[in-house]
Amino acid sequence: MKLDLELPPVQGPMTHIENRTFEELRIGDTASLARTLSYKDIELFAIMTGDVNPAHVDEAFAQSDMFHKIIAHGMWGGALISTVLATQLPGPGAIYLGQSLRFRRPVGIGDTITVSVKVTAKDAEKHRVTLECQATNQRGEVVISGAAEVIAPTEKISRERVSLPEVKLLEKGRHYRKLIEKTRGLEPLRTAVVHPVDAHSLLMVVEAAKANLIRPLLVGPEARIRAAAGQAQLDLTPYDIVSTEHSHAAAAEAVALARERKVQALLPGSLPSDELMHFADSQPGLRTDRHMSHAFALDVPSFPRPLLLTDAVLNGSPALEEKRDIVQNAIDLAHAIGISAPKVAILSAQETVTPKLQSTLDAAVLCKMADRGQITGGVLDGPLAFDVAVSEEAAKMKGVLSAVAGRADIFVAPDVEAGNILVKQLEYFAEAQVAGLVLGARVPIILLSRSANALAHLGACALALLLTHYHRLPE
Numbered sequence: 001m002k003l004d005l006e007l008p009p010v011q012g013p014m015t016h017i018e019n020r021t022f023e024e025l026r027i028g029d030t031a032s033l034a035r036t037l038s039y040k041d042i043e044l045f046a047i048m049t050g051d052v053n054p055a056h057v058d059e060a061f062a063q064s065d066m067f068h069k070i071i072a073h074g075m076w077g078g079a080l081i082s083t084v085l086a087t088q089l090p091g092p093g094a095i096y097l098g099q100s101l102r103f104r105r106p107v108g109i110g111d112t113i114t115v116s117v118k119v120t121a122k123d124a125e126k127h128r129v130t131l132e133c134q135a136t137n138q139r140g141e142v143v144i145s146g147a148a149e150v151i152a153p154t155e156k157i158s159r160e161r162v163s164l165p166e167v168k169l170l171e172k173g174r175h176y177r178k179l180i181e182k183t184r185g186l187e188p189l190r191t192a193v194v195h196p197v198d199a200h201s202l203l204m205v206v207e208a209a210k211a212n213l214i215r216p217l218l219v220g221p222e223a224r225i226r227a228a229a230g231q232a233q234l235d236l237t238p239y240d241i242v243s244t245e246h247s248h249a250a251a252a253e254a255v256a257l258a259r260e261r262k263v264q265a266l267l268p269g270s271l272p273s274d275e276l277m278h279f280a281d282s283q284p285g286l287r288t289d290r291h292m293s294h295a296f297a298l299d300v301p302s303f304p305r306p307l308l309l310t311d312a313v314l315n316g317s318p319a320l321e322e323k324r325d326i327v328q329n330a331i332d333l334a335h336a337i338g339i340s341a342p343k344v345a346i347l348s349a350q351e352t353v354t355p356k357l358q359s360t361l362d363a364a365v366l367c368k369m370a371d372r373g374q375i376t377g378g379v380l381d382g383p384l385a386f387d388v389a390v391s392e393e394a395a396k397m398k399g400v401l402s403a404v405a406g407r408a409d410i411f412v413a414p415d416v417e418a419g420n421i422l423v424k425q426l427e428y429f430a431e432a433q434v435a436g437l438v439l440g441a442r443v444p445i446i447l448l449s450r451s452a453n454a455l456a457h458l459g460a461c462a463l464a465l466l467l468t469h470y471h472r473l474p475e
Helices: 039-049 059-064 074-087 174-182 199-210 222-232 247-259 273-282 320-336 358-371 386-390 392-398 416-429 454-472
Strands: 002-006 016-018 030-036 095-103 112-123 128-136 142-151 158-160 166-170 189-194 214-220 240-243 265-268 293-299 307-310 343-347 379-384 410-412 433-439
Touching: 030 074, 039 074, 039 166, 074 095, 074 112, 074 128, 074 142, 095 128, 112 142, 174 293, 174 454, 189 247, 189 454, 199 214, 199 222, 199 454, 214 222, 214 247, 214 265, 214 454, 222 240, 247 265, 247 273, 265 273, 265 454, 293 320, 293 416, 293 454, 307 320, 307 416, 320 343, 320 358, 320 410, 320 433, 320 454, 343 358, 343 386, 358 379, 379 386, 386 392, 416 433, 433 454
Parallel strands: 189 214, 189 265, 214 240, 307 410, 343 379, 343 410
Antiparallel strands: 002 166, 016 158, 030 112, 095 142, 112 128, 128 142, 293 307, 293 433
């Protein structure tokens, strides 16, 4: 989980925060605030304190706990008491000396807590003030009681209330974790790992094997593979090795194994992806009646659902027939990960069709092909600019009426340059993780960005497993 801070727009005049000096305080003076607990409050408190007690953050555990629900950290309510003391009574300039608290009842999500403090004693010599503290829920039940001691300010302070940034909680990798969870119970894929002669490649392979996503067959120079395993302190005993002389031979052997149905997926190790794709694309038996294409499954922390982007790797300037296969391949992948009727945005620089921009003509034809049943299983619209594809508000402002605008699951780039630039922008500006597959071959080819982390590797292996399982299902 990551905190992303964004300043909210100013709404109305700034309010002031003002204290009450020791001389102004009277026995019986009170102050209070009310706050409704949300899960975001719980997450934020856990992030700031590191308290990840499952009673607070794990729904399944909490259901079996004594309260049968997620509850707030006790000190969340204690922090609200501190807020009243620091901002209202006595307010700025007060020094917090001590606090006693008794937690009487749990606070659950949706409970509205009213925190109040009341002056009960004053020590004129030391300017110390004792306050009774209490928090009640919406039913009037006391959830926290106690007392606080502070040194009250002696000088009047009145300041403009500071405008705090808005906090957004971004959870990296949540979509990939859901993909991996979907594979539970499925038989792992027998996967040819091509030329894994460095420690990083082998570590990723072993992690995927431990996650029960793949059963690796290591293809490459055996001595170099074992040397890399020694460097990474990995035990290769559970894995078979097919020894080859060099990377070219490893790529050719792996493709042959896939052609002979001895492996169910291919995964490049240390060799460049285009070296493997040269053999996959040129040798007979691995191609199908469709053009091969690549799709990235993007896990964007700020976006509520996974996104597929195609093709940002293989097809440079695809013709219309190739684009038809690119779209259909991506739709099939969307079905495999559980999107039954994916919305497909055919991207261009604008929403109107014009002969001056070939991508707009292609988009219009692709949509008509879908109307005629030449592309099936998805809802297509295009041409659409990227802002319209991701934002319903942008679509309304531009007057675009579309079932896809703002709700797209699949983005179809006009060419590899545009797709690749978009992927890199999302990766580096939006902190997206990228996991990818080559589609349209007899077996999925797991092809990732070189900067992909361990979770993206697992996500890509999960994609391959789900796609293979999908193609096995009876129609």
